Amino acid sequence: SSRIGILTSGGDAPGMNAAIRAVYRAAHELGIEVVGIRRGFSGLIEGDFFLMDRSHVANIIHLGGTVLGTSRSEEFKTSEGRKKSAENLRNAEIDALLVIGGEGSFRGADLFNDETGIPTIGIPGSIDNDIPGTDFSIGFDTAINTALEAIDKIRDTAISHGRLFFVEVMGRSSDLIAIESGIAGGAEYLVLPGDHDAIMDLCARLTDAFSAGKRYAIVVVAEGERPGCSFEISKKVSEQIDIESRVVVLGHIQRGGSPTARDRVLAAKLGVSAVYAYTKSHAGVMVGELRRSVVLTPFDKVITGRQKPEPNIIRLAHILTK
Numbered sequence: 001s002s003r004i005g006i007l008t009s010g011g012d013a014p015g016m017n018a019a020i021r022a023v024y025r026a027a028h029e030l031g032i033e034v035v036g037i038r039r040g041f042s043g044l045i046e047g048d049f050f051l052m053d054r055s056h057v058a059n060i061i062h063l064g065g066t067v068l069g070t071s072r073s074e075e076f077k078t079s080e081g082r083k084k085s086a087e088n089l090r091n092a093e094i095d096a097l098l099v100i101g102g103e104g105s106f107r108g109a110d111l112f113n114d115e116t117g118i119p120t121i122g123i124p125g126s127i128d129n130d131i132p133g134t135d136f137s138i139g140f141d142t143a144i145n146t147a148l149e150a151i152d153k154i155r156d157t158a159i160s161h162g163r164l165f166f167v168e169v170m171g172r173s174s175d176l177i178a179i180e181s182g183i184a185g186g187a188e189y190l191v192l193p194g195d196h197d198a199i200m201d202l203c204a205r206l207t208d209a210f211s212a213g214k215r216y217a218i219v220v221v222a223e224g225e226r227p228g229c230s231f232e233i234s235k236k237v238s239e240q241i242d243i244e245s246r247v248v249v250l251g252h253i254q255r256g257g258s259p260t261a262r263d264r265v266l267a268a269k270l271g272v273s274a275v276y277a278y279t280k281s282h283a284g285v286m287v288g289e290l291r292r293s294v295v296l297t298p299f300d301k302v303i304t305g306r307q308k309p310e311p312n313i314i315r316l317a318h319i320l321t322k
């Protein structure tokens, strides 16, 4: 009989548990054993494994986070770390490895697959939605809804006090959380990572809006590579225009919470498809969904490509938010 290992890696994302459950159940149906690996690649290197049974995936479909735990492992970036990991998998008679994570995790998974010959398959989980080879990554839908809920609440108090709010959202290499939560939340303006210094344009837009009678505004800021950048942006704006403002950094709130239906269904599709991909001897690939079809993309394409927001959404953001 065959046996596969599963781990979650990198930043956690709501829906990872639904994916673990889908993998377990699909594998079980096919008579494949599933070994849970704790704390991502760190647990892989340390051999922190346990044989999963039904109880491990009971009542987890609605939980945020990951019941397996996660990490961003520096040691897995070394060939030593990967060699140790392969030994652990072989000793535990594990035939293949499933990795639920983001682009960074797939860099490690790609090297691991090529160096060790242990078939490795990826499932995209990241709130950022910056992974090529899938229209959506597991967790994005929940994260934008969390950000939206926060923006709606901030709008209440912004209106009451007549204030300008800077709401900073996550997404290290990606604008999409900002773009979509900004559109959905009716933001007056979006500050994307490329525009962190485009303060003049922002000030002109706000001046126009306030002189046309607006008494409050919400500016959604994408953190980009600079978490906390909205404090600096708000300071620069207040040097130019005289509107009372506040800053809210949503931070890791966006990483938690119960996954939306969309994220759970995506997790179910991709989890089951990853198990099927393994049974069909695929390796070194990520399972994604593009235009409603499940697609396998080789890791090297995933890690060298760049997931760009579709042009339509950018156009929409320009029309509605600046």
Ligand code: F6P
Pocket: 011, 102, 126, 127, 128, 170, 171, 172, 173, 223, 255
């Ligand atoms: O990749 C997911 C993400 O939440 C990014 O949006 C964010 O920039 C980063 O992870 C935060 O990383 P950490 O978990 O190390 O705080």
